[in-house]
Amino acid sequence: MGENEKDKLQPTSKDWIHTLTKAGLSAIPVVGGPAAELFSAIIIPPLSKRRDEWIESIAEGLKQLQDKYAGFNIEDLQQNETFITTAMHATQAAIRNHQKEKKEALRNAVLNSALPNDPDGDIQLIFIQLVDSITPWHLRILKHINDSSRGLEYTDDTGSLNQHGPSRAIPQSIVSAFPELKAYRLLSAQVLEDLDARGLTSTKLIKYDERAKRSYFRTVATDLAREFICFVTSPLDEAKTGKEEDSGRKFIKLVFDTLVSMWGEEGKHIESKALFTRLWDQQVEIPDYAMHNALKYLKEQGCIRGAGYIGRQAVRQHGAMTITWVNPGCIV
Numbered sequence: 001m002g003e004n005e006k007d008k009l010q011p012t013s014k015d016w017i018h019t020l021t022k023a024g025l026s027a028i029p030v031v032g033g034p035a036a037e038l039f040s041a042i043i044i045p046p047l048s049k050r051r052d053e054w055i056e057s058i059a060e061g062l063k064q065l066q067d068k069y070a071g072f073n074i075e076d077l078q079q080n081e082t083f084i085t086t087a088m089h090a091t092q093a094a095i096r097n098h099q100k101e102k103k104e105a106l107r108n109a110v111l112n113s114a115l116p117n118d119p120d121g122d123i124q125l126i127f128i129q130l131v132d133s134i135t136p137w138h139l140r141i142l143k144h145i146n147d148s149s150r151g152l153e154y155t156d157d158t159g160s161l162n163q164h165g166p167s168r169a170i171p172q173s174i175v176s177a178f179p180e181l182k183a184y185r186l187l188s189a190q191v192l193e194d195l196d197a198r199g200l201t202s203t204k205l206i207k208y209d210e211r212a213k214r215s216y217f218r219t220v221a222t223d224l225a226r227e228f229i230c231f232v233t234s235p236l237d238e239a240k241t242g243k244e245e246d247s248g249r250k251f252i253k254l255v256f257d258t259l260v261s262m263w264g265e266e267g268k269h270i271e272s273k274a275l276f277t278r279l280w281d282q283q284v285e286i287p288d289y290a291m292h293n294a295l296k297y298l299k300e301q302g303c304i305r306g307a308g309y310i311g312r313q314a315v316r317q318h319g320a321m322t323i324t325w326v327n328p329g330c331i332v
Contacts, residue, residue, distance in 0.1 A: 047095055054094050054103075058087070061111045064236050069115070077114055082121040086113040089125055093132040101136040105232035112231050115312070119231060127231050130198070137181075139232075141191050142200055142221065144177050146229055147287060151220035153206070171219065192219065200225040230313050233288075249332070254284065255294040256303060256332045263326040270326075272306075276318035291319035303330035 062074050077083050090106045097103060109128055112118050119127070131139075145152055154171035174188060175181060181188045195201040200222060207216040221229075258278055262270050276291055292315050298304045305325040314320035 050095050050098070054091065054107075057103075057107050058110055061107060061236065062114060065111060065114060068236065072115070080114070082124065083110075083113045085121065086110060086124045086128060089128045093128060096132070099136050101139055102131055104234075105131045105139060108232050108234045112233075112235050112312075115235060119227060123227070124231070127228050130228065131232060134194070135191070137187070137191050138194060140178065141174060141188070142195055142225060143229060144174065145195075145201055145219060146221040146225055148173065148285075150283070151218045153216065153218050155214050155216050195225075200228065227313075230316060233316075235312060251290060252294045252297055253332045255279070255291070256298055256330070258282075259298075259304065259323065259326050260328045263323075263328065270323040272319040272321040272323065273314070273317075275323075286317075288316045291317070295319040295321050295323075298330075298332070301330065301332070303327050303332060 062077075066072050066074055087110050090110045094103050094106045097106075106128065109124070109131065113124055118124065152171040152173055192201070192203070196203050196219075201219050202222055203217055203219040205215055206218050208214070209216070255275070258275060259270065262275065262278065272291060272295060276286065279286060295304070295306070296319075299306060299321075304323050304327070306321045306323040308315075308319075308321045311320050
């Protein structure tokens with residue numbers, strides 16, 4: 001048998017993803033007789049459409065990962081038990097859901113599971129179940145809280161002192177970011193309570209004004225939330241947020257000026273994590289990938305030298321680079 005014939009017999013990524021989705025559909029219970037016919041006529045066609053779209057999106061995503069990352073081989077995933085389990089659970093959840101944001105989060109989870117250095121297998125399943133059980137509003141609001149470097153501060157004017165947070169007070173920044181929620185304050189409050197209950201956010205009383213009977217609260221994203229958001233964020237569009245929002249000259253100059261200052265203090269090498277901490281202490285808001293893009297630009301311009309290292313979370317947060325030289329005379 002020639003090589004071409006052998007290649008034709010090799011299962012493709014789409015083939016074994018199709019096997020996973022068939023298993024997901026087979027888990028749907030049916031009964032016999034007319035009820036089964038009615039169920040099949042109404043439910044099965046749209047589920048089959050969801051299955052086919054899911055197969056296409058995962059197969060295409062895996063191909064892009066193979067093109068993007070050296071050493072990544074789709075065929076190796078057949079021996080990756082954690083990935084298979086995560087893909088199976090995500091597939092069943094994806095077929096059950098129609099919301100675009102949830103399906104994208106599930107797809108991103110599968111693609112991230114295919115890469116090394118991802119969360120423990122049990123954590124991955126918890127995150128998949130989390131996506132399946134929450135609403136798109138939970139995802140939007142959680143990401144909004146996570147993107148707010150100092151968290152969300154808000155007040156409760158009900159007059160009661162509640163150490164665990166107000167039940168109906170909504171941070172103004174959420175209303176500003178999502179004006180459509182202004183008429184659904186109870187929905188917003190419920191989402192915030194859910195996020196706190198699931199350990200994704202932490203709400204604490206920071207001040208109580210006895211005279212005004214007013215409580216001041218701060219809600220911040222937890223480490224678990226940051227890990228969750230990382231897991232459900234696409235590994236294929238890494239630089240999108242930083243490039244579009246924070247790779248401007250002003251931010252790059254701030255990064256460079258801080259590097260020059262630190263270089264004068266240390267003079268040997270600077271870890272991007274230490275640079276991130278310095279900027280954070282200066283209350284600089286640093287969205288995902290902003291540091292990565294700034295350091296990449298400075299290196300391309302010959303203003304710094306450095307070596308990057310592997311770690312998606314590190315790349316996303318602070319750029320994952322050891323800076324080994326800084327040119328203080330570089331014009332940025």
